[in-house]
Amino acid sequence: MSSRSEAGPAEDLRTKLDHLTLSRKEGLKRLAEAPVRPQPELLSRRQIKALGEAALADYNRGRRKWHANLGPLHTPQMAALHEDLWDIVDSNDQDGDKVKGGIALDAFPGLGKTTAVLAFAKKFHRREIAEAGEYTDDGFERWPVCRVGLTANTGMRDFNRAILEFYGHPGRFRGTAADFGYRALDSVLSSEAKLLIVDDLHFLRWRNRSGVEVSNHFKYIANEFPVTLLMIGVGLKKRGLFDEGEDFEDAIVAQTGRRTTRLGMDPFTVKPEQGRRNWRDMLLAIEQRVVLAGKHPGMIADELSDYLFARSTGHIGSLMTLINRGCQKAVRTGAELLDEELLSTVKNDAAADEARRELELALETGKMTSRPKGRRGKAA
Template identity: 35%
Template sequence: MRTEHARLNHVNWVRLVRGNPYERPESRTLATLHGLNDEEREAYNDRRADWHANFGVIKTPQLVRAHSQLGEIVAANQHVGDRVRGAAVVDAPPGLGKTTIANSYAFRYWAKEMRRGLPDDTRFDRIPVIKVGLKANVTTKWLTERMCKFMGLPTTGTETALHDRLLDATVGCETRLIVIDEIQFLNFAGKEGRKIHNHIKFLANELPATFLFVGHSIRATTARSNAAIQDAARDQTDSRWTYVDVHPFQVGTEEGRQAWRSFLLTVESKLVLASLKPGMLADGLADYVYARTLGRMQHITSLIVRGCVRAIDSGEEQLTRDLLDNIKLEKLVDDGRISRVAGADRGVYDLASHKPRNLPRTTPRAPRATANVAGGTTPATKLTPPARPKPVRKSGPESKRPGSKAR
């Protein structure tokens, strides 16, 4: 049964922490699949569709590296006293899985904290994590209200009352991590920008937790706001925020290609298709998938999951080049994909730099013309026709043109 979308709060967050609610369907051969009646086949295909769309987070090198850095920052902030706590910022372009990285770390952190001294994670007297997603035109009160709502606190009263309520709850519930997603919506420019900037500093100072900001182009946003934010305030933020960068898969080195192949093998192991062959993606379609998706996690997932839907509906039960050619992806990677894939096939598209490769000339140059010199053949840079002799002007009566009159 599909789960319905629910408002994000600490109760529903626990359901996410517990993991994927969908069980992996049993594998079937083509013969047993064809032996199902229409109703049984439809139910089986629905279970496979749910599984493929929710088969879980894969531990990519990017995720492992980011989790390690986040763990260092959070662990270093577990101190008492008035020492400033640093904030973590996962800053990456869209489509690289930064929200997945932040959420998966927060899930793991929640589970670890709930195991520490508590026998049952259904007790809600401990709320280790707060998660808030931002929108445009955020105000200071709205941000505090969203944190209170996540914890199940009343949101009535003045902004000061909300602050006090939130502070008491985070201390009492041992909240140690606050995740704020889509932080690029915060506009630090102008009067309101300074206000929200100072409010975030206030919360970071008052709440005994590490802030984890997630978004894209955050460095550029803060850089553009230098005319609106006082230098001292901006420097203070830069002194507290540690950036955790996320990059696409890189295949320019042998290590990168091995990591890419290992990732595709892991994806293959998650798929439930009747005609699945080992190496279907990792050996036969590695360069193709990279050229289609630019190595970006969001688009890789779109290509594979949508491909599985088509493979099941068509009865092909495997991912092939022809099948994936008909899958539309997000505009960012779909534009120019035909030339990228064709270039990768011919070896003139560099998968590492996403640019045409400067290949050496493969066709021989036309042979230069030669001229005979003293019985031999010597290359000549240029063949020139023989010079035309200049006419010799004669003097006297015979040099006059016919019919010309003598002077």
């Protein structure tokens, strides 16, 4: 088992991710360029008992960090989303006289939208740096991706200032909305950014003045900024982002929808056989990553398949929360495995807990199963 002193600069970079903020370019770069976290060695119960006090504390500390960061898992939903994103982003590599199409990722909470987009942003950042280098021809640092987040009170000035905050622009403290806009455009141009991610778009109140201002500003970005605008949110269709509308303000918002491709992400389902296979493949991937002395083949993918589907309702965010917390308890209590008894003591998010009972009844009565053909009856 490697000691901490042997980790070197790569582990130091990974450790800094504890303190990163994705609202600044340095944080996004660290996320994109940090090395893959090494999986802790899987020790038996006897080997764990043989560890000294300091070695045991170090081993468990490594497992805590590992289990808290098991993802991202490359699910079919993420793979399909990435294919669409590559198609759209690469097709936007047009000359400056052409308006670039935008993207709106619109899906329910807990489906891994932001995680999937950040995984794509990492790949895109690395590709652009590998192909074009860390510096532009004019000698500026190249930042292929810019990410900003919105709040319910975000107006055009605040949005532009958020872009300046991302770049650490010295002119981000004072100025009008127009001043900030020109500085934001200059930052994007000088860094040769190609992807602008706007997260939490659902926080914006589209039908008030700020919402119309920012929507209109999105049109300006599509016209003037050489970037693909990627918006992430919940219920964007219901909020009118894609509507034609009847009055003037509706039409302004609809301009954004006309230039935007809507993408989504779905929860796991166990109704068709392929859905059950996808669910099992994901559980197998999780099982391979779990570092518990009592882990055994089928511990998660067979014995806990129905239970985990009911507890998570097919939402990967709820599933990973439950697995993470279960692993932390299994290490802390010395149980060193995951089973229904242990997981029943672990609290999950409120939405999953409220929706689980109906699924539990269907699974318990045999009206539904999460296990594919050939694996049914394998649960303990």
